[in-house]
Amino acid sequence: MTDIDTILAHAAVRRDESRARWFDWLRIPSVSAQPAHAPDCRRAAEWLADQLRSIGFVAGLKPTAGHPVVLAHHPGPAGAKRHLLFYGHYDVQPAEPMELWTNPPFEPVLADGPNGKRAVARGAVDDKGQVMLWLEALRFWHAVAGGPPCRISVVVEGEEEVGSKDLPDFLEANADALRDADVVVISDSNMWDIATPSIVTSVRGLLYTQIDITAANKDLHSGLFGGSALNPINLITRILGDLKDEAGTILVPGFYDGVQEISAERRAQWDALNFDEKAFLGGVGLSVPAGEMGRSALERLWARPTADVNGIWGGYTGDGAKTVIPSEAHAKVSFRLVPGQSPAKVIAGLRDFIIARMPEDAQVKIQVFSHGEGIEIPSDSPFVRAAQAALTAEFGKPAVLQGGGGSLPVVEQIKQIVGLDCLLVGFGLDDDQVHSPNEKFDIACFERGIDSHIRMLAALAEA
Known part of the structure; x- marks a missing residue:
């Protein structure tokens, strides 16, 4: 097994390269809701497919009635026990009203914030920034170990921001290639706070x-x-x-x-968070x-x-x-x-x-x-336990097992059509201004998110 510290060290000295790639993708205005940006959506999908090919994946664009889906596969090492499916989306919300942005929304900039530097751009966190976390983790596994520690499939759609209306048809058409995965890994949610990771185990x-x-x-x-x-x-x-x-x-x-x-155990966990509703x-x-x-x-x-x-x-x-x-x-x-x-x-x-x-x-x-429907994800699954162990190693404290107040239709669609549970581990913060002007992603969250995914790849491969 490759030494995780070697991969983490490799990632640490390449932060500027990771940020440059992230910013390149953010410059593509892949607004799925606006027909004028349909060519940009395709360009964003092609950018991602090219990145995946460069690290050993067989990747291509699958047409839908709307924007294409990026589908990619990597066989992993011989005899790999696990097969992970990574999901994300490359489309972003419209940037209007433009006059409320401090900088043009598709020209990412670094700005100062209470937690250090932050990247400001449309899609900085939702979801290009969070897709980049596992993409960079896979890149560094490829560079140091020659590839990921298990089989990997990737599905990144271009219509999440308009309701994923064509995703069910795509899942139906490609179910045979996806359903033998063990779990779906999604980073499109938040941490509890900047020092405390979280795993979402239920969504409304x-x-x-x-x-x-x-x-x-x-x-x-x-x-x-x-x-x-x-x-x-x-x-x-x-x-x-x-x-x-x-x-x-x-x-x-x-x-x-x-x-x-809710169970007494879950109630006690939530009470211990000391949430300040005021x-x-x-x-x-x-x-x-x-x-x-x-x-x-x-x-x-x-x-x-x-x-x-x-x-x-x-x-x-x-x-x-x-x-x-x-x-x-x-x-x-x-x-x-x-x-x-x-x-x-x-x-x-x-x-x-x-x-x-x-x-x-x-x-x-x-x-x-x-x-x-609302979805419950078993908190005692081997994949939740493996992710908890990896996050504890990265942050020095256990991850919060929390509920999700919003809805993630893709979680239900994947469960119903492909029969897979999702592992929801995100690295955003409540103040990221998702869908609003001046959307941002703290650099500290971006870097720790990459390192967390490096660790989770190893843990999930052995779960």
């Missing part, structure tokens, strides 16, 4: 809906019809107000079916916690389902006054779901909840834009 699912209510066949004069005609905005706001009671409990029928209480809220100008009463902050953020109105509109919203009773009203409503909840059952309960509150003269349409 997402159900996103739109509610459309109509009544009269035209907008009405409120002086002529007020007091007689049904107002859809009044109706929809009353229905939305009924979604929760004063304790924050969601009142959709059957909503909590399948929701499990500071968490204070950073966004708030001071009073919301959500279900009687639940801890991290439980509400990671292990409990939510219901939120994301937008509402109807009637007249321009300058000045226009006294109308609108003929229609609309709302966007989303639900974060936890493992055990059925999106189909929640949709059915929401439909029953709304229809029970509809008067005779109103009609409702419920649109479902996306739905996905």
Whole structure:
């Protein structure tokens, strides 16, 4: 077995080279949401495939209905016991509003921060920076040991920022080449703090809906019809107000079916983190916690389902006054779901909840834009244990086993289509301004992320 310290030393004296390659990739404006950047998305994919070929991979671009997927394989050493699949995405969010950037978003720069230098650019951390962590780790294994310590496959898509809409078809078409992997390694999440690594062992699912209510066949004069005609905005706001009671409990029928209480062990782990919710809220100008009463902050953020109105509109919203009773009203409503909840059952309960509150003269349409289940990753798996050991060796302290409040549709897609669990080990920070102007990635996180992946390759190969 190659001495890990030799590989780490090799990486340490090549930090500038790693940063230069990272910056080269960041200069490609691979914005998947904007058709004008389709050639840039392909260029970003080709850049990555070239990098993988240079370190011994067979790599190519697989076409989809949208942007191509980079697919690569390395056989590893003869008799390798393990097969790891690395997933990431090369597409980035739009950079607008441009005027809020301190520098052009696709011209990466080093800036000063409280933790030392940081790279500022669109995609610095999400996800080009984090893909570079394992790409550079593989590069240094290649340089010192002649290749990785086990079989490796790579899937890097170009549509994560627009919902990974073509990834399921790609996974179906390539399932035979992927399903004999042992685990999927993903770096697209955060550390607990800059000195404490974390492994995400659960993520919430997402159900996103739109509610459309109509009544009269035209907008009405409120002086002529007020007091007689049904107002859809009044109706929809009353229905939305009924979604929760004063304790924050969601009142959709059957909503909590399948929701499990967290274990005493996990509760103790989370309590030991001493999460400061006051500071968490204070950073966004708030001071009073919301959500279900009687639940801890991290439980509400990671292990409990939510219901939120994301937008509402109807009637007249321009300058000045226009006294109308609108003929229609609309709302966007989303639900974060936890493992055990059925999106189909929640949709059915929401439909029953709304229809029970509809008067005779109103009609409702419920649109479902996306739905996905929450995912639980066994914290006692050999791969989680191996990653914990590698991270402890790098940071000198155990990794936090945390939940994920957001949704990672790819985790569910890979589980359902390919049958693999994911190992979610990220190196971002809460203040990285992901999806916002001046997105950044601390250099300390970038360098320790590379070293962590060097260690994890060895540990996972022997798990």
